[in-house]
Amino acid sequence: MDLSLLFKALVMGIVEGLTEFLPISSTGHLIVAGKLIGFPEAIAATFEIFIQLGAILAVVVYFARDLFGVLRRAVYDRRARRLLLNIAIAFVPAAVVGVLLSRFIKDALFNPFTVALALVVGGVIMLIVEWRPRQAATHDVESARWQQALTVGVAQIVSLWPGFSRSASTIIGGLLAGMDRPTALRFSFYLSIPTMLAATVFDFVRNFDQIRPTELPAFAVGLISAFVVALIVIKFFLGYVARRDLKPFAWYRIVAGIVLLGLVASGFLA
Secondary structure, eight states, rough: OHHHHHHHHHHHHHHHHHTTTTOOHHHHHHHHHHHTTTHHHHHHHHHHHHHHHHHHHHHHHHHHHHHHHHHHHHTOOOOOOHHHHHHHHHHHHHHHHHHHHHHHHHHHHHHHHHHHHHHHHHHHHHHHHHHSSOOOOOOOOOGGGGHHHHHHHHHHHGGSTTTOOHHHHHHHHHHEEEOOOHHHHHHHHHHHHHHHHHHHHHHHHGGGGGOOOOHHHHHHHHHHHHHHHHHHHHHHHHHHHHHHHHHHHHHHHHHHHHHHHHHHTTTTTO
């Protein structure tokens, strides 16, 4: 058993759990972290499938009671059916674009320079949205309109660029659509389940023949660490957003992006 690989898998799983649901881009951080610790590129694509699955399971477990309640009520409750329909509406835009452009995205946008650029631009957009005066009209996910769901879905397309962040794009989309911050965050969490699950299944089918039994222990370490850390982050972020705005995350993105641009320019990261 390669203990070095297990340690690297643990680090990458922790990075995934920490960053997947914060508006700072998990994919961007994984790309940079993988290069810094020398994670084997040959198994990176398949490994990311497993750690993303760990993050998905964390959302399902954390919101299990709410989600099963919505599914049960959907039989007779119009509000529950509307929420499920809105999640489906928000899911479609990025899913379609992601399938059509998946190869281009992998080839052209998965590198430290594009990640750094997306971090900075995304951080600036977050600051503008937070500073912009707005009056929230929706304070409950089950009260959201289909037009708001579509706005979130279109915003999620931006997250296909590594570094922009699925969480950031959907939360910002929700805010611009008239949701209050906690509602936008909860809708973002709900939307993450079909979005991330579809991406995981899509990648798993494409990379199934590359999975080797000798690598499964490392994949298991990554999955479990991502699951545990993501559970903690979800609880923290829900509490944080109920009391504060997203400006600290925006400033973090800008600073991190500038540092990464410096590392790329110096040749330390390529």
